[in-house]
Amino acid sequence: MTLKAIQDQAVIIETLAREAGALALSHFETLATVSVESKGHLDLVTAADQEVERFVTKRLARDFPDDGIFGEEGAAHQGNSGRTWVIDPIDGTFNFVRGGDQWAVSIGLYEGERPTFGVIHAPVRAQxxxxxxxxxxxxxxxxxxxxxxxxxxRAACGVGFHPDIPVERRLQTLRFVLEDARMSFRCCGSATISLIEVALGQVDGYLGMGESTWDLMAALPILEQIGIVSTVNWDTIDLTAKLRFACGTPEFLTAVEPIVPFGATLDDVL
Incomplete structure (x- = not known):
C-alpha cells in the first residue's frame, strides 16, 4: 500500500472505532436495560457486544469487501486479499456490565500472519x-x-487471567512478579486497557494468560512503534489461539523471561 492509502485506511478505521464506541456508550448509559448472557464462569456477553460487532462488521464489509473478518462474538468472513480485520467489540465486558470505565473497542488488522495496524477507542476514558x-x-x-x-x-506489571486459568497458576504468576521480579502489579480486567497503560508508561509491561488474539491484535502494532515488544510467536499460532504472553520494553521481557519466555503457550498451564 502507498503511504496515502495507509493514512486513508487509518482515518476510516479510526472513524469506525469512534462510531462503534458511541454505540457501545449508548448502551452503557442505559445498563439496566441491556441483556447479559454468560459464556462461562465470569465470562459475559451483552446485547451491546453483539450489536457493536454487527455494526463494525457491516462497515468493514462495505469499505474493504475483499478482506476477511474475525470477531469475538462470532463474526467470520473469509476474504481473498490476505488481510483479516480482527474485532473485539467491547474488551472488558465484565467491567462494562459493572459500570466501570475500563473497556474499549478494538479493531486490528492481521496481514501476512502478523498484526500490522490497529485502532483502540476507550469512550469513557476519552482515549x-x-x-x-x-x-x-x-x-x-x-x-x-x-x-x-x-x-x-518502581517497576509495575499489569496482569490478566482468563477465568479458566487454574487458581494455583495465577498465584504462581503473582508470586513471581512480587518475589522474583520484585514488581508491583495491576489487574484491571481488560487486556486492551492494560496495554494502553503499557503504552502510556503507567505500567512497564503486561503478563496475559488465556487471552485471545482479538484482545491484542489492535494494540500490538501501536505498541511496536514506540519500542514495546511481545513474546507472541505468530509463526506458531493462528487467529483461534489462546495465548500466554508478555508485552513490554525489552528490559521488562528480560525480567519476566523465566515465567513467560518467547513463544510460551498455555499447554503447560491448563
Whole structure:
C-alpha cells in the first residue's frame, strides 16, 4: 500500500472505532436495560457486544469487501486479499456490565500472519490510539513518546487471567512478579486497557494468560512503534489461539523471561 492509502485506511478505521464506541456508550448509559448472557464462569456477553460487532462488521464489509473478518462474538468472513480485520467489540465486558470505565473497542488488522495496524477507542476514558506499520502511534491525534528501560525500584506489571486459568497458576504468576521480579502489579480486567497503560508508561509491561488474539491484535502494532515488544510467536499460532504472553520494553521481557519466555503457550498451564 502507498503511504496515502495507509493514512486513508487509518482515518476510516479510526472513524469506525469512534462510531462503534458511541454505540457501545449508548448502551452503557442505559445498563439496566441491556441483556447479559454468560459464556462461562465470569465470562459475559451483552446485547451491546453483539450489536457493536454487527455494526463494525457491516462497515468493514462495505469499505474493504475483499478482506476477511474475525470477531469475538462470532463474526467470520473469509476474504481473498490476505488481510483479516480482527474485532473485539467491547474488551472488558465484565467491567462494562459493572459500570466501570475500563473497556474499549478494538479493531486490528492481521496481514501476512502478523498484526500490522490497529485502532483502540476507550469512550469513557476519552482515549483513542492509532498506529501500525508506516504510521506513527498516536493518542488522541498526538504522537506517543517511545518507551524504554525498566526502573527496578518502581517497576509495575499489569496482569490478566482468563477465568479458566487454574487458581494455583495465577498465584504462581503473582508470586513471581512480587518475589522474583520484585514488581508491583495491576489487574484491571481488560487486556486492551492494560496495554494502553503499557503504552502510556503507567505500567512497564503486561503478563496475559488465556487471552485471545482479538484482545491484542489492535494494540500490538501501536505498541511496536514506540519500542514495546511481545513474546507472541505468530509463526506458531493462528487467529483461534489462546495465548500466554508478555508485552513490554525489552528490559521488562528480560525480567519476566523465566515465567513467560518467547513463544510460551498455555499447554503447560491448563
Amino acid at each position: 483513542t490510539l492509532v498506529g501500525g506499520r508506516g504510521l506513527p502511534s498516536t493518542l488522541n491525534g498526538k504522537p506517543m513518546a517511545p518507551r524504554a528501560g525498566l526502573d527496578v525500584n
